[in-house]
Amino acid sequence: MDVLSDAIAAMRTGRPHSSRTVKHAPWGVRFPTSDGAGFHVVLQGSAWLLPPEDADPVRLGPGDVVFLAHGYGHGLADRPETPLVEAQLEPDGSWPTLRHRGPVNGDDTLILCGAYQLNRSRAHPLLTDLPPFIHLPARVGAHDRLRSAVDLLGAELADPQPGSDAIVPALLDTLLLYLLRTWWLTDRPEGPTGWAAALSDPAVTAALHAIHGEPARPWTVEELGAQAALSRAAFARQFTALVGQPPLTYLTWWRMTTAGRLLRGSDAPLRTVAEQAGYTSEFAFAKAFKREYGVAPGRYRKQGAASPA
Template sequence: MDVLSDAIAAMRTGRPHSSRTVRLAPWGFRFPPGKGAGFHVVLQGTAWLLPPDDAPPVRLGPGDVVLLAHGTGHGLADRPDTPLVDAVPAPDGSWPTPPDRGPVGGEETLLLCGAYQLDRDLAHPLLTDLPPFVHLPARVGAHHRLRAAVDLLGAELAEPQPGADAVIPALLDTLLLYLLRTWWLTERADLTTGWSAALADPAVAGALRALHEDPARPWTVEELGTLAGLSRAAFARRFSALVGRAPLAYLTWWRMTTAGRLLRTGDLPLRSVAGRCGYSSEFAFAKAFKRQYGVAPGRYRKGAVHAP
């Protein structure tokens, strides 16, 4: 798997949810902070995103997309000064559709909104480095694949067809990947440091891809440098500057993140989990795991204590 796909797979839990609703002005909803991530798409009309901490409101026009990757509490309304009512999530993480309170004939806004359930204990820096909200304005001729995913999801929600229960979650997963890809590889392509630059750097991106494809391999910095076409020292400097960790420190972190996912989602024996994460000794694996998570692998699996 590539780095972006792996980052999402490591964090994702449960099923994503979405809704397509028409709002009649005046309307306004307050979304509380949560563990997952959410998005809003304005299909028709306009809306205002009301960030927390007295940040200025953000006007959203037709085709605009907003991703709130950290589960940040926020408001969404027809105008910045419209009073907000609380939107309360259901136990499964979905957002029930609040009733319209606008009068007949009020200005209409068509919204596509969704939520993802994520385990932030297994968060990859690709996501933790994102700002509180990502705003992707609609631009003529831009973000074709993202727009196609939005159109497909909107159409499926408007007129569900046989197989919708399988299609909609798949489209939501696709939309999340396109949102992140658009931000990191297009909107932030001008950055010279951090994960945007790391993904755009052929040498570092190739090394990251190799580590994610085979985390159990006993990699050396020299091997990774050869793969990247750089000397050992030059590769180590470039990797550390862009990724924020030395190559083998990142490998160890990713192995432990992978171990956490395997323990959380499956019933593989500990020796098998250790082997998949590059440890021939179950004892060495347990020691490394406890160093990162603060608990032994078996206790983590039982859920007695969540990873910090």
């Protein structure tokens, strides 16, 4: 898997959910703080985002997309001064869906919203590096793939057909990847910084692909530098500057993240988990795992089994 796909797979839990609703002015909704991430798309009409951290309100027009990666509480309304009411969620935490057909009239607003459950205990720096919210304005000829994913999701929610229960979660996962790809790789007028710069740098990207492709391989800095077509010293400096930590430190972090996911998501024997994390000794793996997580691998697995789904 590539780095972006890996980062999302490592954090995603449960099933995403979404809703397609019509709002009649005046309206205002307050979305509470959560452990997940969410998005809003204005399909027709307009709205105002009342961002987290007391930032200025942001006007959203037709086709605008907003992504909130950190689960901060925020508001959405027809006007910035409209009072907000708490979002009414279903018992399972999902949002009720109104299947609206036909045009939106007058001051009405048609909105597509969605949310993802994330495990933030091992949050990948690619996501923690994101700002409090991302606003992707609609522009003619821009973000074609993102727009296509939005259109397909909106159509499935508006008119469910056989297979929609499987299609909608898959489209939500696809939309999440397109949102992040658009932000990281194409929608950064100030130029790439942080992890965006790392993903835009061919040398660092080559090394990251090597690490994510073969995390169990006993990589050395020199071997990773060869993947990047750089000398050992030049590669180490460039990788550390862009990723924020030295190559082997990131390698260890990713190995432990992979091991934790295997322990919680599979019944693979400890020896197998250790091998896939790059350890030939179960004892050495258990020691490294406890140093990273604070608990032994077996206990970590049991804690995951005892947690509600």
